[in-house]
Amino acid sequence: MASRSTTRPLPGQEPLPREFIAQHQRARIIAALAEEICVQGYRAVTVADIVKRAKIARRTFYENFDSKEVCFLAAQEYAMSSALTRVVEAADESEGWPQQVEAGLGAFLRYVEEEPALARSCMVEALAAGAASLKYYEESLQTFVGLFRLGREVSPYKEKLPETLEEAIIGGIFWIVYQRLLLAETGGIYGLLPELVEFALTPYLGVEAARGATAAEEGGGAGGLPLPS
Amino acid sequence: MESPEYPPELARLPPGRHGLPREFVARNQRERLIAGLAEAVAENGYAGTTIAHITRHAAVSRRTFYEHFSSKDECFVSAYETVMTELRKRVGEAFDQEEEWPQAIRAGIAAMLEFLSAEPHLARLSMVEALVAGPVVIERYDAAIQSLVPYFEAGRKGRSAEVLSGLSPSTEEALVGGMVSLISRRIFAERTEELEALLPDLVEFTLTPYLGSAEAAKVARQG
Numbered sequence: 001m002a003s004r005s006t007t008r009p010l011p012g013q014e015p016l017p018r019e020f021i022a023q024h025q026r027a028r029i030i031a032a033l034a035e036e037i038c039v040q041g042y043r044a045v046t047v048a049d050i051v052k053r054a055k056i057a058r059r060t061f062y063e064n065f066d067s068k069e070v071c072f073l074a075a076q077e078y079a080m081s082s083a084l085t086r087v088v089e090a091a092d093e094s095e096g097w098p099q100q101v102e103a104g105l106g107a108f109l110r111y112v113e114e115e116p117a118l119a120r121s122c123m124v125e126a127l128a129a130g131a132a133s134l135k136y137y138e139e140s141l142q143t144f145v146g147l148f149r150l151g152r153e154v155s156p157y158k159e160k161l162p163e164t165l166e167e168a169i170i171g172g173i174f175w176i177v178y179q180r181l182l183l184a185e186t187g188g189i190y191g192l193l194p195e196l197v198e199f200a201l202t203p204y205l206g207v208e209a210a211r212g213a214t215a216a217e218e219g220g221g222a223g224g225l226p227l228p229s
Numbered sequence: 230m231e232s233p234e235y236p237p238e239l240a241r242l243p244p245g246r247h248g249l250p251r252e253f254v255a256r257n258q259r260e261r262l263i264a265g266l267a268e269a270v271a272e273n274g275y276a277g278t279t280i281a282h283i284t285r286h287a288a289v290s291r292r293t294f295y296e297h298f299s300s301k302d303e304c305f306v307s308a309y310e311t312v313m314t315e316l317r318k319r320v321g322e323a324f325d326q327e328e329e330w331p332q333a334i335r336a337g338i339a340a341m342l343e344f345l346s347a348e349p350h351l352a353r354l355s356m357v358e359a360l361v362a363g364p365v366v367i368e369r370y371d372a373a374i375q376s377l378v379p380y381f382e383a384g385r386k387g388r389s390a391e392v393l394s395g396l397s398p399s400t401e402e403a404l405v406g407g408m409v410s411l412i413s414r415r416i417f418a419e420r421t422e423e424l425e426a427l428l429p430d431l432v433e434f435t436l437t438p439y440l441g442s443a444e445a446a447k448v449a450r451q452g
Contacts, residue, residue, distance in 0.1 A: 041363040043276050127360060127417055134417055157442050162430035162449075167414075168407035175374075175406020176399050182371065195397035203437050207395035 026064050028054045030075040033068070034117035042072070042125045072121075072129050073136065079122045080140040083111045091147065097154050098205065102197045104147060105173070109190045112177055116189075120181045123174045144170050148200070155204040169200050259297045261287040263308040266301075271350040275305065275358040305362055306369070312355045313373045319344050320377075330384050331440060331448045335432045337380060338408070342431075345412065346424040356413040377405045384439040396438055404435045 032054035036045040047068055051058050065071040090107035091100040112119040126137045148166040152158055162168075173196055180189055201210035265287030269278045280301055284294050298304040323340035327333035345352040359370045381401040385393060408431050415423050429449040436445035 039364075041361065041367060043361040044363055125360060127357070127413070129361070138414070138418070160442075160446065162433050164411055164427065164430045165434060168411055168430070168434045170407075171410020171414075172403035172405075172407030175410065176403050178406075179371070179375075179402065192399070195399055196403070198395065198397060199400060199403045199438075202395060203434070203442065206442065207392060207438070210395065 034121045037121040038117045076122050079118045113189045151204040266304050266308045267350045312351045342424045346421050349421045352416050356416045
């Protein structure tokens with residue numbers, strides 16, 4: 001089973017373009033690694049486990065990646081850049097910082113729902129998967145930090161806010177999402193949106209205004225979200 | 230909190246003949262093995278640590294190791310539990326010494342940062358290596374972090390309806406998660422010396438949902 005090549009077309013099918021297959025194989029290997037991490041933890045996963053789950057030849061694995069570590073780094077780059085692209089796109093479509101936070105967080109939660117294994121491996125295990133992974137994690141986090149930092153411009157507290165506030169907010173969001181993923185409550189991830197938006201906005205806007213900024217969504221109101229006077 | 234016991238990972242019996250009771254020796258051997266594991270893991274990472282490394286650091290025989298633990302993993306779980314028991318005890322004691330909740334939170338966080346920066350090997354073992362040591366340890370890691378939630382939930386008591394309506398069922402979990410993330414990322418990056426400087430930021434971050442920004446900042450800058 002493990003030796004069957006994915007490059008062989010099914011009877012009656014045209015052979016797929018080489019590039020498409022290569023892409024598909026990489027994605028499949030990455031997905032298999034993420035699933036194995038969720039089952040047994042990063043350290044215990046072997047290339048043999050990945051190969052078995054992905055149903056590919058061992059040789060195919062090594063044609064794509066030099067090692068488990070390299071494969072994990074690719075998984076991380078793939079997940080982080082996909083998530084970030086969606087977050088930025090969603091935020092760009094909204095006006096006003098609180099609305100952008102809501103749209104961006106919503107896109108993030110949707111992504112986690114689609115890719116629970118990958119998301120979980122990249123949010124927590126990535127910290128412990130070696131120096132290169134840790135560096136990449138820290139860099140990606142800084143991008144998210146930059147997006148939240150824009151909130152200081154609309155905050156009455158501005159520079160009085162703690163220097164590490166954004167890191168703490170992102171850490172808190174990741175933790176909640178991670179906990180839900182551990183309980184395999186994938187379906188309910190998006191439902192966390194209102195409380196996570198409020199959690200993220202409160203330090204910048206204060207309790208009352210943060211609640212006002214999310215109220216329109218709960219009440220089904222359209223577009224502009226007036227802050228309470 | 231549990232009644233205090235002498236921190237076992239710090240108790241080390243000098244090797245050699247000492248004529249001590251058998252039970253005491255056995256207990257002490259176990260503690261030495263745990264300390265040995267922490268040192269070996271700090272040196273080689275968990276994956277690179279062998280039982281030979283552990284027994285060398287502990288100065289006990291391989292046979293002694295197997296009298297206490299069936300595997301490296303089992304020894305790790307024991308070490309992890311020992312560290313977390315000690316950490317929980319210190320946090321609990323610091324918290325209990327304060328009358329007012331905001332000051333108690335501040336004292337608890339300070340005790341945690343102090344312990345982790347004074348014991349970089351144990352900090353690394355409990356925050357870094359625990360994450361790669363497999364699902365059994367991850368479960369304990371999660372439980373240990375979640376066990377901090379009630380300290381923050383205590384802050385809901387006596388708050389106005391307006392403040393309470395701004396808190397969601399997951400507020401405390403998010404605060405704890407954010408706090409642990411700041412701490413563990415510095416341990417991962419081997420910047421444990423920065424930990425104690427995080428105190429004001431962490432206090433302000435965790436108190437803001439309950440006290441508002443200005444009051445939280447005031448408590449954070451005390452001391």
